[in-house]
Amino acid sequence: MASVKTTLNRRSFLKVSALAGGGLMLGFNWACKPAPAASALKAMPESWYGINAFLKIGENGLVTIMSPNPEIGQNVKTSMPMIVAEELDVDWRDVVVEQAGLDTQSFRRQLAGGSQSIRQGWKGLRMAGATARRMLLEAAAQRLNVPVDELTTDAGIITHAGTGQSLGYGDVASEAASVTVPEEVELKDPKDFKIIGTTRKNVDALKIVTGEPLFGLDFHRDGMLIAMIEHAPAFGMKLKSLDATAAKAMPGITDVITIDAAPEGFDEQWSDVNAFPEKVVVLGRSTWEVMKAKKALVIEWEADSKLESTADHTEGMAGLLQSGRAEVARRDGNPEAAFQNAAQVIERTYSAPFLAHNTLEPMNFFADVKEDSAELVGPIQTPEFLRKSVSSILGLPEDKISIMMTRMGGGFGRRLYGNFGVEAAAISQAAKAPVKLVYTREDDMTQGTYRPAYQVIYRAALNEQNELIGFHVRGVGIHGSPVFANRFPAGTVDNYLAENLELDSNVSTGAWRAPRSNFIAGAEQSFLDEVAEAAGKDPIDFRLELFDRAIANPVGERNDYDAERYAGVLRLVREKANWGADMPGVHRGVSAYYCHNSYVAQVVDLVIEDNQPRVQKVWCAVDCGIVVNPGAARNQVEGGIVDGIGHAMYSALSFQEGRPVQRNFDSYRLIRQAEAPREIETFFIDNGIDPTGLGEPSLPPVSAALANAFAKATGTRLYDQPFSSNMEAVELSEPTG
Amino acid sequence: MALFNLTINGEQHQVDVVPDTPMLWVLREHLNLVGVKYGCGIAQCGACTIHLDGVAVRACSLPVSSIGDRAITTIEGLSPDGSHPLQQAWLEHDVPQCGYCQTGQIMNAAALLAKNPSPSDEEIDRAMQGNICRCGTYLRIKAAIKTAAAG
Incomplete structure (x- = not known):
């Protein structure tokens, strides 16, 4: 055991003695009545004793663990409480999980983003469980009149071996609640973990498979109005005039108003991305009636800045790549000389379009704003920042605003930006009524916050011995460059140059699952495949040689990766996939990438069937440190792979005079069942390192593994996403040999 | 507004709504059956899949006035307690990530299995092609359908 200081803040350990019926945690609960996590061994207790903000224990030993972070499908609502339960040392079947609301005094970083919930929650969650366990032990020691050090725990039972006495956690919960919070606690040795490292569903x-209300859209409050919005149909347009006469006269409609969700003096947070803060709002009693009235609005919009088309974006970025003045993000050695002296120079350009997040549950939020307080309920990845924005727009102090996070029908980064929550608050304040704001799919897909459109040029210089002597990457995006200057292959090559460019635009963009990595990994790993080919080397051997260089004698000191762990996943996937084996009819591509503190390597097995490429299997090796919940972790990895293949293959958001061309799933193509890989097999590196990110890292590399396999199958390289639109021109045929 | 008598999950219901109201909103807002989800409103994503006389249909594009005396089944009526073989298989394979599309996936799969109790992989691909899972749980969905079919 390791002794660690308890660094959680005071409120986290506020003790509540003999609190009946949920005490401290009540009020956070709306639709999610606590239900046993698994096949419960115990009934709901009559009294709960709050030990700290993370957990309360019933008199019968049932434990409620609060899940502090927003749940977007990354499964933290199961995996984070598992970490608390591990150190508390309880039977998982005796655990009930409740979603916590926003409570910045009790919890830290209640945010779903950057694949950081488990990584940054790790120590705090362990401490919360270990501290509670220690308090239970001290209460038991008092009761049994034995030294606390002679007590052991197992699955919620405290035992004194010397006297053979034992007590359940529930027996001493009431006393434990008033034990002084220890200043130091002991954490388990990872080899003693019983819950962490095992699959828990x-x-x-x-509730999901029986259709119980869980999501923001499912939230209902008697007397609430449905609110829907119209925003400008094009980026660069604003409201000119509104005639709501017909809409207001329609059945079920209570009002039509306009709001400005970013007025003068609004204290904007980083999370306030809103291309259309000025909105027309229709309010009424039911969603269908409001949807119909929306169509009856007579609105004139006028241009107030340039109405851009996709051709403007594509040409603008290409122009900057050719001749724009770039920011030099990193420069090692003398790249110009290396390219001049090269025996061979390879240069390739890659591109990808804007993407919408397209969470399957469209944006929505409930708000009930009163004179001196506000209650918000809904799907939000960043409740803490939403509250700041809502405080600013309503003119209410933050402590008068409550936010309850619902389960989210997908996040992918879109719900980092809580403009819909701010709008719901502004609408409720204006309407003086509780409202649920609901976006249609078209509202959702056309409102911006897109994954940026990108282009990047890669150049590699090889010497006579086919060694990489120079590397140059020059990237541009709307908005922001996709280049990570200090990631691989920086550090493996003496002469290196990374450059950033940005094209201005009125199209709004935001973080989209694995920001920047979601494009640059595919480009970089496709390029390295071609460089390896030009050098006459096996693509895995070629990468491993570069990692050997970075391990033995790295260039520069700012390299943002661990070359040994990087090489480790490549070796593992090479072994598991039996790379190099003769597989008739199967075309293989490899890729590896590091992001969100984790390492992923993949092999795609592609087959051609009925003149169509089909992914037969994806082999995936992952190093994310300790895997908390292996079954759920595999699910994340599989989802990231399908997501990565799907968007690289099929998806694009384009513009015509400022208008998003794709407005719904009839024109915006997402991957579906028949296009998914037939099989995905995931292997985790077992190294005992504290856990790192997993919600994003499997997505970025897979587009390159796919493109590299496609090149093997057809001889054609894929440079521009979505790949499917370039594949049509390629002659595909059944394998002949 | 007009009165409609509906048979839903074996029970009679009467609703007073605008005649062109899609069943999606009748179920969600007038009958508090929220297992049926709004995803696109144009029958492209499958999140709103229900059964009409045992056939999978998209409730977002089905006006209440078109139902007549045909029987509607929603996820809430597929089984009283989540015991339908598909729901059990979904739990066994721990299919959901965000979970939003899954009731529609299950309803669509239930209609498939009712017609074809042991579908091939290709038949599952074809039948499930109208249901989007944005989280990409397609492999587990397929595995769960095969488990339910085998059971």
């Missing part, structure tokens, strides 16, 4: 699964 999604605590909400039964």
